[in-house]
Amino acid sequence: MPPSTIKVEIKRQATPDAAPVTEKFEIPYRPGMNITSLLGEIALNPVDVAGHPTTPITYDSNCLEEICGSCAMLINGKARMACSALVDKLMGSDMAQPITLAPLTKFPVVRDLAVDRSVLFENLKKVKAWVPIDGTYDLGAGPRQHPHIQEQRYPLSSCISCCCCMEVCPQFNVSTNFVGAATIAQAKLFNMDPSGAVLAEERLRALAGDGGIQECGFAQNCVVACPKELPLTEAISDMGRDAFVQQVKDFFTR
Numbered sequence: 001m002p003p004s005t006i007k008v009e010i011k012r013q014a015t016p017d018a019a020p021v022t023e024k025f026e027i028p029y030r031p032g033m034n035i036t037s038l039l040g041e042i043a044l045n046p047v048d049v050a051g052h053p054t055t056p057i058t059y060d061s062n063c064l065e066e067i068c069g070s071c072a073m074l075i076n077g078k079a080r081m082a083c084s085a086l087v088d089k090l091m092g093s094d095m096a097q098p099i100t101l102a103p104l105t106k107f108p109v110v111r112d113l114a115v116d117r118s119v120l121f122e123n124l125k126k127v128k129a130w131v132p133i134d135g136t137y138d139l140g141a142g143p144r145q146h147p148h149i150q151e152q153r154y155p156l157s158s159c160i161s162c163c164c165c166m167e168v169c170p171q172f173n174v175s176t177n178f179v180g181a182a183t184i185a186q187a188k189l190f191n192m193d194p195s196g197a198v199l200a201e202e203r204l205r206a207l208a209g210d211g212g213i214q215e216c217g218f219a220q221n222c223v224v225a226c227p228k229e230l231p232l233t234e235a236i237s238d239m240g241r242d243a244f245v246q247q248v249k250d251f252f253t254r
Contacts, residue, residue, distance in 0.1 A: 009099070208247050
């Protein structure tokens with residue numbers, strides 16, 4: 001029999017420099033709720049379990065259908081998306097256990113569950129993860145892609161920049177400056193693009209530099225945590241080989 005209320009414990013932080021605190025809530029149960037709707041219930045009535053008024057929880061969200069990647073957080077200790085995390089599954093057989101919510105730990109906290117993930121986009125800039133174009137005029141039809149290349153590229157194009165792979169990676173930290181699995185996978189995606197391949201050598205040199213692919217310990221946590229099931233370990237392996245080949249080429253041509 002389902003419970004009448006859902007117990008929630010949320011790690012909160014008012015400012016980036018403030019000390020974190022944990023607030024507890026009890027929310028009326030409804031079947032089919034996800035974490036996003038649960039946070040919405042708190043926003044409608046921001047009162048903690050002791051009856052003290054508080055403020056709505058700050059968190060990032062946008063699409064509500066696991067496409068934008070913005071609502072990633074720690075849910076019961078695991079990095080996952082709030083929009084696709086269903087309360088019924090999280091509570092399991094022991095319906096009395098509280099659901100715990102916390103911000104991702106590898107990124108600076110902005111407020112509550114919202115974090116600054118701009119490091120990912122800075123890393124994508126390092127590897128030039130885009131298809132270059134020259135001007136805004138019509139360039140005509142693009143080069144054709146073989147179907148087998150399309151099939152390899154499509155899964156990589158599904159990355160939603162949620163940073164779950166970076167959160168669970170033991171090598172992603174301030175000591176290594178490791179760019180992370182998502183960046184490496186996007187470098188492979190654009191190196192396989194007929195137009196993007198013009199920057200392939202620059203991407204490989206970037207991945208061979210500071211914080212590059214050599215920092216990967218191949219723990220494979222990333223491929224387990226990825227909500228889109230991207231072939232991250234395959235991408236890391238392939239780009240590691242290509243970066244090494246590029247280094248050999250550069251050694252003999254300098």
